[in-house]
Amino acid sequence: MQDTIKAKNVPARGLAVTQASxxxxxxxxxxxDAVIIGSGAGGAIAAYELAKAGKNVVVLExxxxxxxxxxxxxxxxxxxxxxxxxxxQANSAGDIAILQGACVGGSTVVNAALCFRTPDYYLExxxxxxxxxxxxxxxxxxxxxxxxxxxGIAPNKAYETSAGAQLLKGGMQKLNxxxxxxxxxxxxxxxTGFCFAGCKSDRKQSMLVTYLPWAVAYGASIYADTRATxxxxxxxxxxxxxxxxxxxxxxxxKCQLRVNAPIVVGAAGPVQMPLLLQKSNLxxxxxxxxxxxxxxxxxxxxxxxxxxxxxYGATHSLYMDKYTMPEDGGYLLLDAIQDPVEASFQAEPGxxxxxxxxxxxxxxxxxxxxxxxxxxxxxxxxxxxxKEITYFVDDKDFQIMKAGLKTNARVLFAAGAKQLYIPxxxxxxxxxxxxxxxxxxxxxxxxxxxRYTSFHPQGTCRMxxxxxxxxxxxxxxxxxxxxxxxxxxxxxxxxxxxxxxxTVYALAHxxxxxxxxxxx
Amino acid sequence: xxxxxxxxxxxxxxxxxxSFLKAASGLxxxxxxxxxxLGAANAFAAVPxxxxxxxxxxxxxxxxxxxxxxxxxxxxxxxASEIPVMQTLDAALLATMEPHxxxxxxxxxxxxxxxxxxxxxxxxxELSDTQAAAFCDTWADADExxxxxxxxxxxxxxxxxxxxxxxxxxxLGYGGPVTEKWKLESLGNAPLPKS
Numbered sequence: 001m002q003d004t005i006k007a008k009n010v011p012a013r014g015l016a017v018t019q020a021s022x023x024x025x026x027x028x029x030x031x032x033d034a035v036i037i038g039s040g041a042g043g044a045i046a047a048y049e050l051a052k053a054g055k056n057v058v059v060l061e062x063x064x065x066x067x068x069x070x071x072x073x074x075x076x077x078x079x080x081x082x083x084x085x086x087x088x089q090a091n092s093a094g095d096i097a098i099l100q101g102a103c104v105g106g107s108t109v110v111n112a113a114l115c116f117r118t119p120d121y122y123l124e125x126x127x128x129x130x131x132x133x134x135x136x137x138x139x140x141x142x143x144x145x146x147x148x149x150x151x152g153i154a155p156n157k158a159y160e161t162s163a164g165a166q167l168l169k170g171g172m173q174k175l176n177x178x179x180x181x182x183x184x185x186x187x188x189x190x191x192t193g194f195c196f197a198g199c200k201s202d203r204k205q206s207m208l209v210t211y212l213p214w215a216v217a218y219g220a221s222i223y224a225d226t227r228a229t230x231x232x233x234x235x236x237x238x239x240x241x242x243x244x245x246x247x248x249x250x251x252x253x254k255c256q257l258r259v260n261a262p263i264v265v266g267a268a269g270p271v272q273m274p275l276l277l278q279k280s281n282l283x284x285x286x287x288x289x290x291x292x293x294x295x296x297x298x299x300x301x302x303x304x305x306x307x308x309x310x311x312y313g314a315t316h317s318l319y320m321d322k323y324t325m326p327e328d329g330g331y332l333l334l335d336a337i338q339d340p341v342e343a344s345f346q347a348e349p350g351x352x353x354x355x356x357x358x359x360x361x362x363x364x365x366x367x368x369x370x371x372x373x374x375x376x377x378x379x380x381x382x383x384x385x386x387k388e389i390t391y392f393v394d395d396k397d398f399q400i401m402k403a404g405l406k407t408n409a410r411v412l413f414a415a416g417a418k419q420l421y422i423p424x425x426x427x428x429x430x431x432x433x434x435x436x437x438x439x440x441x442x443x444x445x446x447x448x449x450x451r452y453t454s455f456h457p458q459g460t461c462r463m464x465x466x467x468x469x470x471x472x473x474x475x476x477x478x479x480x481x482x483x484x485x486x487x488x489x490x491x492x493x494x495x496x497x498x499x500x501x502x503t504v505y506a507l508a509h510x511x512x513x514x515x516x517x518x519x520x
Numbered sequence: 521x522x523x524x525x526x527x528x529x530x531x532x533x534x535x536x537x538x539s540f541l542k543a544a545s546g547l548x549x550x551x552x553x554x555x556x557x558l559g560a561a562n563a564f565a566a567v568p569x570x571x572x573x574x575x576x577x578x579x580x581x582x583x584x585x586x587x588x589x590x591x592x593x594x595x596x597x598x599x600a601s602e603i604p605v606m607q608t609l610d611a612a613l614l615a616t617m618e619p620h621x622x623x624x625x626x627x628x629x630x631x632x633x634x635x636x637x638x639x640x641x642x643x644x645x646e647l648s649d650t651q652a653a654a655f656c657d658t659w660a661d662a663d664e665x666x667x668x669x670x671x672x673x674x675x676x677x678x679x680x681x682x683x684x685x686x687x688x689x690x691x692l693g694y695g696g697p698v699t700e701k702w703k704l705e706s707l708g709n710a711p712l713p714k715s
Binding site: 007010011012013014015068069072073074076080086094095146149150152187188190192194200201202203205209210213214217307309311312339340341343344345348350351352353355356357359360362363425426427446447448449451 | 588589590591592593595596597612616649652653654656657660661665666668669671672673675676679680682683684686688689691692693694695696697698699702704705706707708709710711712713714715
């Protein structure tokens with residue numbers, strides 16, 4: 001148990017952040033006990049725990065600071081202001097949209113707030129396969145309990161649902177499939193359905209309204225618009241970070257920043273973290289950027305006879321995980337509401353009149369998502385000065401997706417849908433239950449054929465005991481550089497088949513404890 | 521097809537949702553047709569106000585694709601001609617692309633326009649509505665990856681540029697933002713935790 005310092009009061013609203021507009025010098029040098037790269041799930045928790053222990057903490061966030069009162073509740077605009085590459089981040093084949101937050105608070109600002117504890121199966125598997133015998137269910141339980149208490153993670157109340165979820169629940173009941181009631185980090189959900197656009201009334205307990213203001217109350221400083229360009233290391237030990245403070249409008253560098261710190265914590269996320277390590281020439285064993293996974297998802301859209309109006313309510317409230325563990329199938333079903341912009345590209349009804357006829361029936365549509373536990377077959381690297389996410393859905397994983405789509409289709413029909421749109425490049429519908437197998441079995445694993453979305457990139461700085469095959473040690477410190485820690489989803493040795501946010505929260509707490517123990 | 525064009529195709533398929541700012545008004549663009557794709561008979565003399573990125577010939581292709589894709593007759597939906605679709609496409613999507621991606625996309629638009637020549641003997645911009653729709657559907661199910669990607673990607677761009685404009689939502693029964701409408705109080709920051 002480390003010592004803690006006394007906190008200042010947490011302001012009722014807002015966050016003290018230094019932005020590019022606040023900077024008047026073209027060079028700046030800071031000295032800190034710890035510098036943290038990234039302000040999302042892992043970075044915010046590390047900032048809080050290290051600052052609470054009395055450390056002088058500086059947080060660097062490449063994205064902008066967008067206070068919640070500025071959230072627009074318009075998905076298209078939100079994608080531009082809050083998401084990586086304005087929502088355009090994708091794999092090298094361009095057929096998987098890889099969505100991540102790129103703002104103060106990171107993906108926690110724009111995720112659906114869905115939380116699952118890491119299944120014991122994976123903790124035990126990581127122990128056997130990766131030497132992470134320290135991350136037992138018994139060790140991790142207090143960390144899950146802690147973050148659940150801090151973020152108000154709890155099962156949805158009965159009213160926290162949506163019209164579509166209610167229909168889908170009926171479908172699951174007819175098929176004797178277990179309906180999972182989502183656990184979310186929400187306070188008094190207002191049921192706007194705008195989780196993906198940022199919660200304007202601060203009901204979602206993102207890092208923006210929890211750990212970041214708490215970290216600041218303990219003395220942490222946050223710099224937005226500040227992109228780390230190099231991790232500094234000397235004699236095998238981390239010594240700080242170089243960064244650029246960039247004007248978000250003109251994209252010009254306003255200030256070159258250097259933070260000197262004996263502790264560096266990487267939390268830039270599974271795409272940017274390996275790129276920064278590679279750029280810093282910290283890839284001695286060649287493993288940085290490898291083992292990328294992303295939980296690819298496909299949405300099947302069901303068309304109902306009646307108006308469903310599945311656009312306000314809980315963004316996610318229902319899941320079906322009977323077949324989620326690898327030996328059971330490897331896929332998860334999730335409900336999700338959607339706005340017209342999202343609905344506009346989820347299906348291919350045919351060009352022209354068929355498309356507009358389809359969109360005219362927006363109120364009648366309900367989508368159900370299939371998410372797969374995928375193998376770590378991707379890589380993140382630099383290619384001619386640009387990032388490249390090389391990932392193709394593995395043939396075995398595609399078979400899992402097909403199995404998931406079949407169950408997905410059965411649930412939608414059981415819920416009352418009359419016709420289903422399969423998310424392919426060409427028009428493909430299923431008009432009755434007896435067509436499901438034939439249509440889904442006909443699908444081949446081809447590039448530019450499906451409309452994939454990934455919300456969960458992970459695995460590019462794999463955690464494990466073996467310094468030859470992993471990047472980060474069991475305590476979260478890199479094998480290559482002392483006092484350089486990583487606390488984001490890039491740690492995950494395998495994908496886990498469920499939304500990984502609570503896993504990241506818990507691991508960040510655990511690793512922060514290791515840091516405080518090693519640097520008392 | 522050039523690598524840049526392939527990369528551009530990838531890029532437009534990534535455009536799940538982007539900012540759709542209204543195009544800046546009052547900027548008349550005097551575009552020349554000197555480097556047009558084909559000098560179609562129905563060519564525009566110039567592109568409309570607010571179009572800064574697309575050339576006149578590229579504008580023709582995308583405008584034609586808009587006409588073919590966003591058919592509102594008999595639907596109750598807002599006609600595409602009443603929505604700044606091309607301005608939204610130009611200012612919010614194309615203007616923010618990296619230069620090399622944009623260059624590739626321009627190549628992709630030309631490739632798409634030339635696509636129907638083999639079967640129909642004319643470019644996309646000169647096809648009838650029925651032919652143009654059939655061509656899009658054929659490419660969407662083609663064996664060639666670039667053809668599938670372009671058919672899906674270019675239509676996606678046009679669709680996004682239309683549906684991102686709030687006036688298009690009313691006929692769908694979608695009300696848009698609600699926090700102010702519902703007078704929701706902001707809960708602000710959470711208090712410090714006990715642990």
